[in-house]
Amino acid sequence: MTAQAELEQETETMTVREAIRQGLREELERDEDVYLIGEDVGVFGGVLEVTGGLYEEFGEERVRDTPISEAGFMGAATGAAATGTRPVVELMFSDFMGVSMEQIMNQMAKMHYMFGGKAELPVTVRTTEGGGMGAASQHSGTVHTWIAHFPGLKAVAPGTAASAKGLTKAAIRSNDPVFVFENKMIYEQSGEVPTDEDYTVPIGEAAVEREGEDVTVVATQRLVGESLGVADSLEGDVSVEVIDPRSLYPLDTDTIVESVEKTGRLVVADESPLSYGTHAEIATRVQEEAFFSLDAPIQRVGTPDTHMPFSPPLEQEVLPGDDDVRAAIERIA
Amino acid sequence: MAELDLDSADGRREALRRMVTIRAFDQEAGNRFADGEIPGFVHLYIGEEAVGVGTCASLESDDYIASTHRGHGHCIAKGLDPKYMMAELYGKAEGYCNGKGGSMHIADVDAGMLGANGIVGAGPPLATGAALSIDYQDRDQVAVGFLGDGAVAQGQVHEAINLASTWDLPAIFVVENNHYGEGTPVEKQHNLDNLSDTAQAYDIPGVTVDGMDITAVAEAVAEARERARAGDGPTMVEAQTYRYRGHYEGDEEPYRDDEEVERWRDQDPIESFKDRLIERGELTQEEFDDLRAEIEASIDDAVEYAQETDAPEPSAAYEDMFVEQPPELERFANVARTDGGANGGDHR
Ligand SMILES: Cc1ncc(C[n+]2csc(CCOP(=O)(O)OP(=O)(O)O)c2C)c(N)n1
Ligand SMILES: [Mg+2]
Numbered sequence: 001m002t003a004q005a006e007l008e009q010e011t012e013t014m015t016v017r018e019a020i021r022q023g024l025r026e027e028l029e030r031d032e033d034v035y036l037i038g039e040d041v042g043v044f045g046g047v048l049e050v051t052g053g054l055y056e057e058f059g060e061e062r063v064r065d066t067p068i069s070e071a072g073f074m075g076a077a078t079g080a081a082a083t084g085t086r087p088v089v090e091l092m093f094s095d096f097m098g099v100s101m102e103q104i105m106n107q108m109a110k111m112h113y114m115f116g117g118k119a120e121l122p123v124t125v126r127t128t129e130g131g132g133m134g135a136a137s138q139h140s141g142t143v144h145t146w147i148a149h150f151p152g153l154k155a156v157a158p159g160t161a162a163s164a165k166g167l168t169k170a171a172i173r174s175n176d177p178v179f180v181f182e183n184k185m186i187y188e189q190s191g192e193v194p195t196d197e198d199y200t201v202p203i204g205e206a207a208v209e210r211e212g213e214d215v216t217v218v219a220t221q222r223l224v225g226e227s228l229g230v231a232d233s234l235e236g237d238v239s240v241e242v243i244d245p246r247s248l249y250p251l252d253t254d255t256i257v258e259s260v261e262k263t264g265r266l267v268v269a270d271e272s273p274l275s276y277g278t279h280a281e282i283a284t285r286v287q288e289e290a291f292f293s294l295d296a297p298i299q300r301v302g303t304p305d306t307h308m309p310f311s312p313p314l315e316q317e318v319l320p321g322d323d324d325v326r327a328a329i330e331r332i333a
Numbered sequence: 334m335a336e337l338d339l340d341s342a343d344g345r346r347e348a349l350r351r352m353v354t355i356r357a358f359d360q361e362a363g364n365r366f367a368d369g370e371i372p373g374f375v376h377l378y379i380g381e382e383a384v385g386v387g388t389c390a391s392l393e394s395d396d397y398i399a400s401t402h403r404g405h406g407h408c409i410a411k412g413l414d415p416k417y418m419m420a421e422l423y424g425k426a427e428g429y430c431n432g433k434g435g436s437m438h439i440a441d442v443d444a445g446m447l448g449a450n451g452i453v454g455a456g457p458p459l460a461t462g463a464a465l466s467i468d469y470q471d472r473d474q475v476a477v478g479f480l481g482d483g484a485v486a487q488g489q490v491h492e493a494i495n496l497a498s499t500w501d502l503p504a505i506f507v508v509e510n511n512h513y514g515e516g517t518p519v520e521k522q523h524n525l526d527n528l529s530d531t532a533q534a535y536d537i538p539g540v541t542v543d544g545m546d547i548t549a550v551a552e553a554v555a556e557a558r559e560r561a562r563a564g565d566g567p568t569m570v571e572a573q574t575y576r577y578r579g580h581y582e583g584d585e586e587p588y589r590d591d592e593e594v595e596r597w598r599d600q601d602p603i604e605s606f607k608d609r610l611i612e613r614g615e616l617t618q619e620e621f622d623d624l625r626a627e628i629e630a631s632i633d634d635a636v637e638y639a640q641e642t643d644a645p646e647p648s649a650a651y652e653d654m655f656v657e658q659p660p661e662l663e664r665f666a667n668v669a670r671t672d673g674g675a676n677g678g679d680h681r
Binding site for chain 2: 033035061066067069071072073074075076077078079080081082083084085087102103106107111112113114115116117118119120151152154174175176203204249250251253
């Protein structure tokens with residue numbers, strides 16, 4: 001579905017943060033088996049303030065503060081999901097995922113398969129990613145490729161307020177483990193968000209955020225907005241199509257391939273490190289399916305295999321942004 | 334009503350039956366592994382039967398257990414059928430996990446068995462999670478996390494106990510102290526005489542009981558269950574026990590001597606319980622011999638079933654990754670499938 005079609009419903013302007021919170025609130029209201037757990041999600045309202053107000057609204061049973069035990073609560077959420085409830089975990093920063101990785105990779109991801117399909121795991125994990133706020137290397141990582149790579153887990157990463165709400169709700173309604181990767185630099189970004197309580201973004205469906213003829217830019221998270229800005233500024237010179245995959249695994253290969261069949265050129269923009277990652281996967285699928293439509297080498301925009309440095313000029317140096325997207329387009333168009 | 338009433342003759346007989354079943358099952362599993370019929374590894378529970386059966390005797394049938402790599406005994410104690418267990422060990426389609434799990438991952442979630450586990454220390458967080466579901470939905474159940482003495486050194490175990498204790502969840506942590514983690518004795522892994530002393534850090538009761546005595550285990554777990562159901566939170570029960578076989582089949586056991594094994598065999602959980610039942614006049618040696626012969630025959634039948642029932646179709650390898658299957662699986666399966674795939678091995 002195009003982003004436009006989704007918005008042909010009644011909408012309201014709100015920030016990404018508000019959109020996620022509204023998604024959480026609606027799901028908490030809709031289904032009693034849904035509850036939030038994580039460090040300081042309750043009284044404190046979440047360190048990045050996403051869950052603010054929900055504790056007051058729903059109480060401590062449904063918005064649960066945990067001890068600082070990522071392995072413990074990730075495991076508990078897995079066990080709880082297998083036994084009839086629908087936990088929504090907040091992992092404060094995605095950089096802490098390593099601490100809980102055992103439960104993610106060996107329990108959550110594998111139980112359904114190892115048990116011959118006889119356990120369902122309706123668990124959602126929300127976490128924050130990305131550089132740009134001077135949070136330095138241990139609070140700025142972009143690790144969604146790990147999860148998208150790991151069989152048995154689904155990974156989504158919203159780039160707009162509408163998809164932030166729709167993906168959050170779809171993740172909570174899913175009976176599979178779904179990770180929602182929220183880029184912390186777009187929490188304040190506003191957009192039009194459908195108000196329908198049953199508005200969801202199906203996991204595995206990309207959105208064509210802008211139509212164009214010459215170059216396809218597949219962009220995620222913060223880079224969706226930045227790529228749209230670049231596309232507008234190039235209007236008249238280069239006609240740029242911008243696609244937000246929204247879901248990283250599963251990936252909507254068809255929408256991307258159709259676009260490249262039209263434009264013949266592809267830029268993949270994602271904040272994760274460049275080697276062995278999300279860019280490579282998207283590029284590979286495109287060359288598998290649309291090799292003969294390609295008129296130029298596929299371009300990648302991402303973090304150049306460094307960690308996020310602290311000092312602002314260093315961070316700006318490696319953080320991929322609109323200038324990198326523009327340069328990539330100009331290299332091939 | 335607990336699963337087995339050890340205050341009644343029938344309950345005691347059934348407990349004895351389950352212990353003997355575990356031993357017969359694991360003896361056959363060991364033999365068939367040695368014959369090369371069972372792939373992978375198997376960790377046998379022989380010698381530890383009183384812990385699993387004593388624990389499950391004091392549970393309700395819909396309570397949960399999260400098991401370990403040494404899980405066959407927990408399965409049988411929880412009432413799983415040896416026939417489908419053996420089929421799972423053989424990797425057959427009719428096994429509990431359709432052949433996708435094997436010895437280390439046997440599970441039957443509907444029966445409350447949340448899986449054996451290949452990761453040491455991973456069960457307790459899952460048990461805490463099951464206890465969270467129970468508490469959240471106000472259900473009349475408890476969740477047991479089994480763990481070995483070695484697992485007590487794992488960080489996630491302590492996170493799970495702390496969480497359960499902080500939230501007063503209806504969980505019970507049963508430490509099966511068989512005195513070794515693979516080849517390393519417990520004294521070289523912990524600076525504690527009683528592993529149950531770790532419970533003090535969480536302000537929950539921690540008791541150490543004779544794990545060769547089924548009634549001692551059952552009583553401790555019954556008390557823990559009552560406490561959990563009263564809303565008073567978890568308990569740690571350490572059962573002192575011993576595995577007669579190696580860590581896994583094929584272990585040459587350089588870390589212990591026969592004398593030590595013999596000392597523990599003298600307290601055999603099945604023999605001692607059987608003798609008590611004979612003393613009470615509710616069982617004769619002949620009846621016991623008949624019971625054992627009957628159980629061994631049923632295990633032979635289970636083996637025969639496992640040998641003869643079908644292996645899964647190779648294409649089943651692509652199933653059950655998710656409730657809602659993503660297109661990627663079909664996409665890649667079409668290339669990988671040994672039968673050439675639906676589309677003749679083409680990507681599109
Ligand atoms: C995290 C992890 N580390 C190591 C292993 C390898 N391993 C399997 S069983 C085992 C010993 C476990 O000892 P214990 O917890 O006492 O259980 P027991 O085998 O005695 O029943 C080890 C080290 C593993 N499976 N998982
Ligand atoms: Mg041990």
